[in-house]
Amino acid sequence: MFSRRDFLKQGLLPVFAGSAVPSVFANGLAASAADSPNTAPSNRVLVLVQLAGGNDGLNTVIPFQDATYHDARPTLRQDQGVLTLNNQLGLHPNLKALKAQWDAGQLAVVQGVGYPSPNLSHFASMSVWETANVKGGFGDGWLGRYLNYLDQVGESPNHTLEGVSAGSLVPPEMRSKTPVTALQSLRNFRLQKVNEHGTMVDVENPLMQFYGGFSKAGPAPYAAILDTTLQEALAASHGLQATDASYVAKATYPANSPIANSLKLVAETIVSGLGVRVAHVTLGGFDNHAREKPVHDKLLLDLDQALGAFMADMQGHGLADRILVMTWSEFGRRVNENGSAGTDHGTAAPMFLLGAPVKGGLYGEAPSLQSLDNGNLKFTTDFRSVYASVLQGYLNAPASDLLGGTFETLPLLKS
């Protein structure tokens, strides 16, 4: 029986009988040796950081001079040690690495980001952001449409790792026809051989036959999904196994931090040259209806330290020029804190974009704390404007086509 190594040497998997198939695999590996310049759009990576649960924007980018803010937040206000961006606004004291990015001109803060007729349901609002459709629903994710676009124009590295997500589920913003890989660890992402009383049995070919045969036998529920997923899994694991030994972190990631582990995994995948275009990580726990302060302080600390390490790691590997990080959350919180020393669901909130490609500074308009809609901020920048700016200005993709409408772009990025 062929070993995996033999397949690699030949550059093809015998189970893929079609003549065009080997290129799927070959292109994935070739992407690491791409000779285009580092900053070419085809090499750029967007890293999306989801702050799940609804991040308290007012306690992240803080209007520390605003009397209304002080009154609205009798126990939650952050007025000590704010890291000032100007004489009105400051970052939460725990966002030291972000402040360093700001000082280096590599942090854009977009203020008051939201959308018309905001939905206060976590899930409805998440799907709005994920699909870039204010009606929400189960359509393609906006990044899924971007990956499809790459496929259509032949710019795709044609590899299952062009879209990666840290965790066990594929996030809805990457949902599309193009496969995306959920990664928990590079080491474990492989098909184990079976130990038959001391003899290691290579089981890949039979499994391909089982799944292919099941799918071909008739259109049974899930048969095609299982078959394509197995093929994607094996292709991705081959790619990973061929490269994963080379990565050494060039920064110290904080220990016991799930978001740091996730970003390190993304770093490893990027550094390994597997053709990653879009990566997604999630930090959960922002739904702070009660006793918000200690929880939110810790979340921002974890976020900041993990991002600081990730940016330093990318810098250390000489990749900083082609990494853009963007944070998002399904909504901000109510302006007035509630009686539980927490905040209920709100609307508009700031977004961060950071990295060398960013033109640092404040963008958009800070929402008024006096002119509210049912106790919630009125948004000033449509989130699709931010998406459009990134798609057009960084990823070199047709934003209007991918977002289903034309949105004003912001000059967030060095072209």
Added chain:
Amino acid sequence: MSRRTVLATAAGGAGAAALAALWRGGSLAQVLNRVQGLTHTYEGVFSSERTRVAHLLRRAGFGASPQELDRLTGMGTAAATNALLNYQQTSNQQLEASLPGFDPTVTSNGGRQASALQAWWLTRMVGTARPLEEKMTLFWHGLLTSGLDKSGPGQLYQQNQLFRRTAMGNFDDLLKAVSKDPAMMVYLDTETNRNGKPNENYARELMELFTTGIGHYSEDDVRESARAFTGWTLGRGKQRDALTSTFVARYHDEGVKTFMGKTGTFTGDDIVDMLVPLRATAERLTTRLFSYFAYPNPEPEIVQHLADVFQKNGYNVGAVVKEILTMDAFYSPKAYRALVKSPTEYVAQTLRAVGATSVSAPAVAATGQMGQVLFYPPNVAGWPAGASWINSSTLLTRINFAAGVAQKAAPASTFKGLPGLIDTFIDGNVTPSTRDALTQAATGTGQIPVTLMYFVLATPEYQLN
């Protein structure tokens, strides 16, 4: 030729390829509609009593060992269904006596307590003599969610016992109990919801996720009902450790509230009493139950019928479950292998089938790597089901888990060779090409019991339920 085209072509028949493309296109509703129509492979499959009983045990429980399947097949489908439904009459003494102890009052070492709790529940699923009781407990855990990210292990143990106790009871009773359950009070913040300082978290999710669903209430209804739920606080102990709750009159907002067009000095129980009778609640809950046991996206007539059953039986959940397990649709070709095994089902069914009496830490961890950490739902909406269980990472984890089980269980296996394995795990119903390949392997040189068991557990058929 793009990779996508290649995949679609490799996926075989035109129908399958179209479905794959649809699925990748992310239109869930469309896929569900298509999945619903895909039946021809399984015509006639339920003519065998053994297949009916095996299907019943997978859906209303966590599968069966060969001996258990023999015994229940001998009883016949109707008697086996009654035995599952009337589980109160079945002693679970053997399981209770053999379970690792769990003491909910232990508050130190939360990490070890959490692992112990997960192992405790998975062991119950593997060893219970009352499979439907555990299956319904898992149903409630996925709907009325609370999680270790906020609630303590002792609180979640207690909530789990509440779900087990009231698994097949009246929905209004269950919701009233859950509203005052410490794990829920911490998870959705009712423990801090006070007169004059309402906290909306529980009130919103009660409507959006637990009862009517979105579109049947206003933001004002959220704010007003939050006031009604004020007054309940945790008893002794730290927030994550308290195992009791009490009503403190001075914390309750006694004022007049306007909720869904009605006005009164409502309490939380009053709100539950107004939400449970709504048709939207009946339709949503019965749709979810049917999708859990039979197949996703049930036909409108089925939903209306089940909603009627629910409402005519005083919101009794057991009556709905009984109806589902005995309706023709439950044994229609469309129901066969129409669900993806959840990670918990995949692990528990496998261990139950091989006669495991305890659950190892790696088995507990494996459910997490497959996408389901018990007592730790991804968010308050619980776990998404169906196709979302399958991605390249989780499928590899499932298949690798099969290797671990086969290496351990196969040498002592009581399965009678390849036919016994296929019969136990996949109803003797396997794609001819797979059967041929397996038969060829089994009759080749030398004995390969580990590999054969592995192959059967790794088949696409076994990923489905």
